[in-house]
Structure formats: C-alpha cells, structure tokens
Amino acid sequence: MLSSFHFSYSIIWPTVWCFLSSSFNGLLGLFYAPAGLLGRGSRNEDIEHLGDATAVESKNGSVISSAAELNKPSTPYPKSIRYIRVPGEWEQRTNPQTAPNHPNIPEPRPGEIIYVTKGKFLAWGGTAMIERLPSGIVIKTPLPNPYCPPEEKDHQRNMRLEAQIYQRIGEHPRVPSSVNWNPDTCCLTMEYLENGNLRDYIRQNHRSITPWLRLQWARQAAEALTVLHAVDVIHCDLSPRNFLLDSDLNLKISDFGGASLCGSEPSAIPATRFRHPRYDWNVTPVFGDDIFSLGSLIYFIMTDCYPHQEVPSNEVEKLYEVQEFPDVSHLICGTIIMQCWSWQVDTAQAVYDYLKAVDKDCVL
Template sequence: METSSINIPSHMRGNKTVGAGLSSWVLRLDAVAKCYSSAEDDYKAREIAVYERLGSAGDHHKGVMRYYGVLDNAGVLVQFARHGSIRQYYSRLEQHEDVPLSTRTRWIEQTAEAIAFIHSKGVIHCDISSNNVFLDENLNAIVGDFSGSSLDGSPCLSWYEASHSHPDMSIPSIPTDIFALGSTFYEILLGKKPFAGLDECSIEESIRAGRFPNLEALPSLQMCINKCWHQHYESVDEVLEDIRQQVTLGLAPTDFDLPANAH
C-alpha cells in the first residue's frame, strides 16, 4: 500500500505543528508581515532575493531573522522579534547596565556570527546597526532587514548610518560591513551610538581625521572595535576569533593597550 508523507519546508521546521492530514499541515507561525508600497518594489524584490538565498537548502542560520515567504505580493512574512531591536530594547530600560555584560557580549558574538554567515552567501548587509539587530523571545540576537543589501556585488539600495560608515568607503564590501560592526558593538556595550551629539558632517570629519570615540569606558572588546574601525580585519571570521578569545579569557579592559588614535 502506497503511503504519503508531508514534507515541511526546511525554513518552517522550527515551528510548532498544530495539525496535519494527508494533504496538508498546519503550523503556528510567530511572524509579522513586512509590507511595501508600490514605490518600494525594488526593496521588496531585494529582500525576497536575499532571504531566499540565506534560507536555501535547509541551511537557515539561527542568527538571521527567519523568512516564511511572500504575502499576497505585498510584502514578506518574517519572524516576530518579540523584544524589538536592541536599540528599541535599550530605550525601554533605565540604563544599559541593566543588561548583564555577559548578555551584551553574547549579542555581539551572535551578531558577528550572523554577518559572517550572510557574507558566505554573497550578501553585504549595508545597514548594520543595533536598529537592525533584533531580539527574539529568548533575548537572542537575530539580524534582519535586507531590503537594501547588496547581493553578489549588486548595487545596494540603502546605506549605513553616518556613525557606522567610513565616508571614504562608498562601495558595499566586507570592509564596510566590518566598520559598521565596530560601531554596532560600541552601541551594544554602551547603550548609545558612537559620535553621539555630533551631526553627520562632524562625524565624517572626525572619522577622516582618525578621531574616534574614547574606548576606555568600554567594559570589553576595545581592541576588537578599534580594529573594525581601522580596517585591520579582512573577514568577519577574524572578528569572531578576537571576540571569542577575549570572551573566553575574560580579559579586562586594561589588558589591551589601545593605539593613541583610538581615543
């Protein structure tokens, strides 16, 4: 007797099955609809293309916002980030120190892992910040918002915040994402963006002159952030290696001597 089976798509296997029959299954999705106007078709198409690249062949990365498909040609269904972005999460707290340092460094490591993964798939994010790193129900970091990303060297459709980009780097690349990671790590650790209080022109002038925020107040990862800003990494895998080394060894801020221009 011939038997039938239901093959649940790989990108949905992490969701609870609440019902199944011979011809269909019912899954519970903790999802939101991201909708676009008709004038934003390019952004929608890019986001779909990136998500399908990142989630293909059953190799979805846990640090990337889960993608469930297209919604009536108007938008996409993506994972619901219960706690919003890290920036939103901090805005609801009295102070960023309310988040244990171990949690903040975990977010940094999870973010770097996700970016290393998307780079391996030919994607440059082009807008990394704590506004696009989200927190799931277990307070794990997940990277999302790929509507402006570069895919296989295509032109990007959005660009980083001034505090997260070098003004002399205008082509999407691994180095542009790494620079943005440095600023994102800074914000995760201190609860504020680097160059806070400066306008965009002043930020650009400071970066060109090599005047970066003082890193001595950071509780961890000063050297890693400094190396991100000064293009001392060739890949995010190298960034991850430094993060894991410092987290594993539990190095204190004074264990590193920062270059003079890191102040």
C-alpha cells in the same frame, strides 16, 4: 453611519523625488528615509526612525471589500503624502466593537493613500509596513505609492531582494525565519521576535543589561554578519535598529532590502556614525564597509551610546576623516572595535573569533 478608527502616518515626498526615482534608478536610495526623503548623512544619531501611530476617528460611506484593498488617489503628485490605515477583515473578527462588520472606508483627499490593515501595526520603514497577523507571524508589505509608480516599484524590488537573500541564507539562528513569500503582492511573512529591535531594547533596559549579555550580543552580531558575507551579501545599513531579539534575547540580523547581493547596486548606505570616511556611493560596496559599521554597532552595544553621540553628524564625518574615534581603551571589546574602525581586520569571521575568545577567557 458607522464609525471606524484608522491610523495616519505623514511622509514627505516632494515631486522631485519621483522624478529622481524614475530618471536615476538607485539614486533614490541615497536620499530615502521613512520620515521623508533626506540626505542620509545629514541626520543625527540613528538614521531610521520608525513611524508612530496616532488614532483618529473617521466617518465615511465606503465599504472594505478586501484586506489588501488600496483606494488609490488620482490627483497629481502632492507636496506630501499621508498613509491612512483602516481596519481590515482580521480586526473586524477580533474587535467587532471598534471594527464593525461593514466598516466605512474614507475617500482619500489629495495626498492621502488608504491602506487596509492585515494585522496589528508594529512599525514602518523606508520600504515596507510591518504588521503582526492574527496567526502570530509578521507580514512585511511594500509601501504603496500610486502617486509615483517608479518609487512603488523600488519598494517592491527591495522586497524581492530581501526574499531572495532569505532564501539564499536558509535557516540560521542569527537570521529570522522566513515563513512565506508571495511574489504577486511582494509580501514577506516571517517569525515574530518578541523583544523588538536592539536599539529600543537597550534604550529601555540599559540599567539591567549585564556585561555578559552585551558581550553575547557583540559576538552574535559578528556571527550574523559572517552568515551574510558567506553568501555574498553586504548589508550596507548595519545599525542597532536592524538587529532583532527573540524571547531568549538572542540577536538576529534583519532588513536586507537595501543590501548588495553578489556586487549589485544597493539602495541603502550606512548611517553617518556607521559609515567609514572613505565611503563612496558610486563605488561597489565591499565587506569592509560592513565591518566598519560592525565596530560602531559593538560600541553601541557596550556603551549604550552611538560613536560621538553628542556631536552633529557633519562634524562626525570630519572626525572620522582624521581618524578621531571615541576612546575604547576601557572597553573589553575596545581592541576589536578600533580594528574595525581602522580597517585592521579583514573579515567578520575574524571579529567573531576574537569575541568568542574574549568570552571564553574573560570573567566579567
């Protein structure tokens, strides 16, 4: 019997969340997280943590017939869900020793979903799994969940929204290039950005990042947000993980699946340290919500730290309520950061103009 390697991810989805998704469309976004369904404000530091893959060996007797094949379980909704990834046709061609021509696909046990890979795994989030195709581009596939069709439809809806926003923006240096959109599978292909997301890059390279590069990123982040607001898009989840870096370390904004388009209801909210104290889930988001988040983003860029990083999230909310923000007086961008936090700046364009002037006038 042939053996194959697959990767597993554990995601906790209690049955109650399927009920919420089907009964209260949009409420699910308040609780949804890639490592489970939690109250977004209850977690500490950065909200979304990308899944880590762990390799395990599997022996089975089924045969993969398509790179997009999904072996759907038929058991009742389980207490938890585990995604099992098995090699697709691309891996059979590129790695025949570890992915034979006729690999076996395991029969899913209760709580398992079998996913046949399209490319090299990069990351997964609340809506989609991200892989790099053999051609070099990236494909974003909505997470399947046959145990809860309404939730699966939510993922597909978010992908449709993201594709619509990419189309609305068009080509821009502060936004990843969209290569193709498949409305049948809700899969989006985009350019691959070599240096990953801003959060991880800063964490791994903070000692070598120059003040000039930090200022460039702050300016480019404001420019990117200006691009979104110009087409009536409110991101609703600005954070360092949602900005990507190309080969030249230029910043690009990404992940629009939870956004608000033309006043639509978003399926995401900002993380605690990126969310102003007056934020109300039941109220249509405004540009100022993103601008507050932009202040926290610039703070992270300039300091390598989240605002009040050592303070639990629930305490951060209390500090924000009484306008107690981190000291920024020593930062070159401190004035504009505080203006973002205190709602003293109205547009992302104003933030961009300020940072552009700082970049021009200041010798770092």
